[in-house]
Amino acid sequence: MKMAGMAALSAGTSGGLDQRKFTLTDFEIGNRLGRGKFGKVYLARKLPEQYICALKVLWKAQLRKQNVEHQLRREIEIMANLRHPNILRLYGYFHDNDRVFLILEYAAGGELFNVLRDRGRFNEETTAKYMKDLASALEYCHRKNIIHRDIKPENLLLDHNGNIKLSDFGWSVHAPGKRRMTMCGTLDYLPPEMVMRKEHDPSVDIWALGVLGFEFITGQPPFEAQGQKATFKRITKVDLTFPCYISKDAQDLIKKLLKKEPSDRLPLSKVPDHPFIVKNLASAAKTAAKKKKK
Numbered sequence: 001m002k003m004a005g006m007a008a009l010s011a012g013t014s015g016g017l018d019q020r021k022f023t024l025t026d027f028e029i030g031n032r033l034g035r036g037k038f039g040k041v042y043l044a045r046k047l048p049e050q051y052i053c054a055l056k057v058l059w060k061a062q063l064r065k066q067n068v069e070h071q072l073r074r075e076i077e078i079m080a081n082l083r084h085p086n087i088l089r090l091y092g093y094f095h096d097n098d099r100v101f102l103i104l105e106y107a108a109g110g111e112l113f114n115v116l117r118d119r120g121r122f123n124e125e126t127t128a129k130y131m132k133d134l135a136s137a138l139e140y141c142h143r144k145n146i147i148h149r150d151i152k153p154e155n156l157l158l159d160h161n162g163n164i165k166l167s168d169f170g171w172s173v174h175a176p177g178k179r180r181m182t183m184c185g186t187l188d189y190l191p192p193e194m195v196m197r198k199e200h201d202p203s204v205d206i207w208a209l210g211v212l213g214f215e216f217i218t219g220q221p222p223f224e225a226q227g228q229k230a231t232f233k234r235i236t237k238v239d240l241t242f243p244c245y246i247s248k249d250a251q252d253l254i255k256k257l258l259k260k261e262p263s264d265r266l267p268l269s270k271v272p273d274h275p276f277i278v279k280n281l282a283s284a285a286k287t288a289a290k291k292k293k294k
C-alpha cells in the first residue's frame with residue numbers, strides 16, 4: 001500500500017512542514033466546512049496551542065480506488081514548500097490506518113465561487129485586487145518552477161479579511177525545465193495549447209488568470225458554450241466578446257492575458273503595472289480612506 005510511504009515523505013521533500021508527529025487527539029474537531037472528492041473538511045483547534053485550522057480528511061481506500069495517492073503526495077510536497085500571503089498554507093499532515101489528515105490554514109470566507117454566485121459578478125475594484133493578488137501568487141509559484149494548472153473559482157478561498165487564497169495543488173506540477181503534455185484542468189479554463197494537446201508551460205496559468213478576470217467581471221467564463229466541442233472551438237479561436245459594461249482598461253488587460261500564442265501573454269510581473277490594476281487599486285484605497293474618516 002503506497003500510502004504507508006506518506007510517513008517517509010517528511011524526511012525528503014516536505015522541508016517546510018512542521019515535522020512533529022500529529023495524531024487526531026491533538027485536535028478538537030468543530031463544524032464541517034465542506035466536502036471534497038475524497039473526504040470532508042472540518043474546522044479544528046490544535047491543542048494545546050489552541051490555534052484554529054482546517055482539517056481535511058481523506059479516505060485512503062478512496063484515494064487508492066481512484067489511483068490518486070501519487071497526486072496527493074505531490075500536492076503535499078508542493079504546498080508544504082510554499083509561503084505566500086495568497087496561497088493557502090499547509091501546516092502538516094498525519095495519517096492513521098484508514099485516513100490521511102491535512103492540517104490547513106483556515107479560510108473563514110469560504111469559496112470565492114460561492115461569493116461570485118451570490119453576487120452575480122464583482123465590480124472592477126474587487127476584480128483588480130483579486131487579479132493582482134493571484135498574479136503575485138502565481139508568479140511566486142512559477143519562480144519555484146511550479147505550474148498550478150487548475151485555476152478556477154472553486155479552488156480559490158477567502159480568509160476572514162476577504163483576501164484570496166489559492167488552494168488545491170492536486171493538478172499542479174513541479175517541472176524544472178520540462179514542458180508537460182498531460183491534459184488536465186477544467187474545460188472552461190484550458191488554454192488553446194492544452195485543448196489541442198500540445199506541449200504547455202507556465203503560461204497556462206497566465207491564460208487562466210485572464211479567464212478568471214473575465215468571469216469575475218461578468219459572472220461567466222468567456223468561452224462558455226453548449227457542449228465540449230463548442231467550448232474547444234471557442235477557445236482555439238480565442239472567440240472573445242465583451243459585454244458593453246466592461247471598461248476599456250479591463251478589456252485590454254484580459255485581451256493581453258488571453259493570447260493564443262503562449263509567449264505573447266503578458267508576463268505576470270507586468271500585471272500590477274497595468275492601468276486597470278493601478279487605477280482600480282488607487283480608487284479602492286481612496287474609498288477605504290473615506291470610510292475610515294467617517
Ligand code: ATP
Nearest residue numbers: 033034035036037038041054104105106107111168
Ligand atoms: P474538490 O476537488 O471537489 O474541490 P477537494 O477534495 O479538492 O474537492 P477541497 O476543495 O479542498 O476538497 O475542500 C472541499 C471544500 O471544503 C471546499 O470547497 C471548501 O468549501 C471547504 N474547505 C476546504 N479547505 C478549507 C479551508 N482551508 N478553510 C475553509 N474551508 C475549506
Ligand code: MG
Nearest residue numbers: 036154155168
Ligand atoms: Mg477543491
